[in-house]
Structures are given as C-alpha cells and as structure tokens.
Amino acid sequence: MRIVFLIFSLFVLLGAVACSIAFGVTDIPFAKIVEAFTHFDASQEQLIVRTARVPRALIAAAVGGSLAVAGTLMQVITRNPIASPSTYGVNAGAAFFVVLASGLLGIDGQAPLTWAGLIGAGASGAIVFVLGSLGRDGMTPVKLTLAGATIAAFFFSLTQGYMLADGRMFDQVLVWMVGSVAGRNLDQLLNVLPFLGIGLVIALLLSRHLNVLAMGDDLAKGLGQSTARIKGLASLAIILLAGASVAAAGPIAFVGIIVPHVVRYLVGGDYRWIVPYSAVFGAILLVGADLGSRYIAMPSEIPVGVATAILGVPFFVYIARKGRRVG
C-alpha cells in the first residue's frame, strides 16, 4: 500500500516538475517543451525551457528533497520535533561561508562554493552540537534549539554585516540569501548532485537503524546499537544534504521542518518509509512553492524562500502547540 502511494507521489512530483517548466511569466505549451529537447531550434521559448525552467525545476526538486531528508535525520538524532537545518543554524553557517568565499576570497564557480557550503554546514553544526551538549545532563532538545537559534542569528548577522560593508555584493546575494532556485544553470545542479546523492544514500541505508535510535539512546544501546556511529553517519549525511543545498539555492527555511511531520502523519513511525517519502514530498513542496511564488507578485518574482516561510510559519506554530513526539 505504502509503495503504491510512494510511486503515486513520484508521479505527482513529475507532474509538478512539468508544470514548473510550463508555467510562469511566459506560459509554454507542453508540446513545445518536448520539442525543445527533440527538435531544438533556439527559439526564445525553447531557450527559456532549456536554460531557465528545466534547471530551476530540477534544482528545486533536488534541494527540496535534500532539505526534507536532512530535517528528518536531525529530528531523529536530536529527538526534537522542531529540529531542521534552518532552526539549528546549519543553513546559516553554510550561507555565511558561501558568501565569504565568493565575496572575500573572490571565488567563483559552483564547485568551490559547494565546498564552502559543506564546510560552513559542518562548522555551524559542530558548534551547535557542542553548545547544546554543555552541562551535566548532556544534549537536550531545548539546549540544542537555543544553541541553534543563537548560531543562526549569529551567522546571519555576520553575513548581513559583510554584505552591507561590501556594497557591490548586495544585489546579487540578497535574493540568494532568502533562498531562491531561479537563475540557475544545469552545471550548478550537476556540481551539487553527487553530494546530495551520497547524502541521500547514507540516509536510506541508515533508515532501519533510525527506527531503533528514535526510541532514545538508552533503548537503542540496550538493543545493541552503536549510537555514536549511527549519529555520526547521520550528521555526515545532514552536512552533505544541507551544505550542498545551501550552496545551490541559498538557506531555504521550513522545508526541513514541515515535510517530516506531514510524512510521519501519513505513513506512520517507520523510518524505512519516512526517509524516501520525505525525499519525494520535500521535492514536491519546493517545486510547488517555487511555482506558486511566480504568481504572488506577477510579473516580478518572489524568491521561493519567502513562499516556504509563508507556508511554514503557521505549521511551525502548530507543531510547537501540539508538541508531536518524534522519538
């Protein structure tokens, strides 16, 4: 049953990607989209499809799925329902390092910026982890959330301060800072894809172990799990997924919080299903949000990060009120 629904969801994703390619400021008929790949004639519509719409839709799908899976992993290993790459400052750290690398060091090109994103994600994640583990009772969800909020604010402030000081960066980075998948090319996607792919494979391989870890450290250890190893591998996957996502699309918030909750509600508590479903649903959410964001202030476009925030805030309040148990 769940496999049927998963395949159905994949078709929904496919449909969303197709709509994302077809609709926007210029609507392009589906037949023309196919022609852009079968009979390329360099017409304006075909150019829009090949250079703008397709990369944009695919990046949205890849980044959305990755952030959702990263959020799922974080919620399990910290047993905190509001954990996500954005609440724990991982996105902010990655963003700061990307801005710094491109501005201060003058690095250009997606490949080095991806590494900057990974390093930033790893660094901020490590800081939050250490801050959240200080004290006698070790790592607790409350301490981690506080540490995450602090580090997120810290890195965003540093980033903004740097952007203001270096005026020429302001315009180009501002849109990216909110989170946007527009104006990307296929090379940028291909650059981050290996990292996202490895992150996803690790997450899928870990899913069976997450079922045990979700019951808490004591029970997991009692069942013979090396919890430190599982958490270490999950952290690696989170850094790959979140760091590379930020490098490609900026620090998009809320996808990592919303999706795991929706998925758990739909498919129950088994992470062997939650992880793949999160990937597909995250992709659908971001492709959909990106599509929707083209219509909010047409003909100008709003970055997709704004759309996810509009969707995410009420959801966040709902989770906080309900206090859903993750683990």
Next chain:
Amino acid sequence: MGSIEARGLTLSYGGTSIFESLNLTIPDGLVTVFIGSNGCGKSTLLRSMARLLKPRDGAVVLDGKDIARLSSKEVARKLSILPQGPSAPEGLTVLQLVKQGRYPYQSWLQQWSREDEESVRSALEATGMAAFAERPLDSLSGGQRQRAWIAMTLAQQTDIILLDEPTTYLDLTHQIEILDLLHELNGRDKRTIVMVLHDINLACRYADHIVAIREGAVYAQGNPADIVDASLIEAVFSLRCDVIRDPLYGTPLCIPHGKSARKNVREAFVH
C-alpha cells in the same frame, strides 16, 4: 545460562562517585529486586549492568566476560534492558515495536529471518499482546503499553532481563499485572530478571532475592523473608515501621509509622 556480576565496580556520575569497588553477584534464574531510597544509586547500578554507563573502574562480568570488551550486539543478545518510562515515536504499532527487539540479530545482509518472526510471535503471545499487534502504541492503556515494551525485550531472546522501575506511572491493578507477568516469565523460561522497584511490599512479594542499597553500597541482600525487617527499612529508607507477615502471601509487609498527623488515631487504636 546468563550469569551477571559486578566486580570491583566503581561508578561515578558527573564527577561524584556513587559506588566504590562494589562486588555483587546476581543469582541465576531468579527474580532480583534492587530497593533503596531515591538517589541511592540503584538505577545507576542497573544502567551500568546494561553498559549504558561506563564504570570508572572495575567491571560488569557477563557469562565470565567483561561487558566492556564485548560488542554491543553480543551483549544485546544476552541481556536486555527496559529503561524507565520508555517512549516510542508517535504512530508506532505494537508489532513494529516488538520487531525492534530483533535488532541485535540483524545485520546489513541478514534482514528478517524465520527465527525473528517466531521470536516476535512468541513474545506477543507470552505478554498477551497478540490481539493488539496492529494497534498504535499511543492508543493503548499504560499497562498494555508496558506489556508491549516487555514483549520487545522478550523478542530480544536474552537470558537476562533488566527493568528500571517497570511499574512507575501505572495504577495498582496494572502494577500487579506487570509483576505477575514478569514472575510468570521467570517461572516458565528460568530467565534471570533484575529490576528496580519502589514499592517495598511488592518487592517482598515478587522477589526471590532482594538487594538493599544505601549510599552507594549494598546494605543487605538475600531472600526477603530473611532480611527485610524494621531495622533494615529504617537503615535503608530512614523510615520507622512495623514489619508483619503478609496475611495472604506470608512475605514481609511493611507498615510505615507516620510522623504526627495521624498519631492520635494510631494511639487510640493501639491502646
């Protein structure tokens, strides 16, 4: 058979030492209950026996081997632990929970075997949870939920089962139900059961062996009828009481003395 003992065990928590070179042998195939006042270290000792807490010195020895030198999975095939107040992810069904008990037998290659299936089935039956297998854990009563957790530890097929206050948060009916179940499991399969209990009277009724802990040391141990008396209760719990024979079971029954509130009632009754 599963034998477990502490040899020269020194435990500390957050810098303060709790046990100093403790030696303790848990009798095989019996129900052992740790009693003691809050913060005396009984849960800490139980946790260290399941290697959830690293000893600062000494060792917990399982079937002749130091558990710190065994792999996590090896330990988990011989010894299971149910921590206090366990919680599962929302929406998890009883069957999904009990299946997790087979985790120590699985590897990247070996996923789900016939033996796993059989262990899960018999665990569900032994705990009377077979009818609830497909129910989400959240939809069950406290007692049923605790039985599901016990079923999970049973599916682990270990000779030794440790339980940290398995009856906390349960009403009296369910406390008795859970202790009856554990007694039954011990009688049927001769599994060694070690648990922490707060209720001294239930401890006396269900334990074959009581270990009374005071300030990080074993104050006394033995059969409840032999060791539990007013002086032991006073020493371990700092509580004055009379200990009489339980009129139904013949085991020690502790009648605590109150301080002042009901003193006149008691005096009127006694005279």
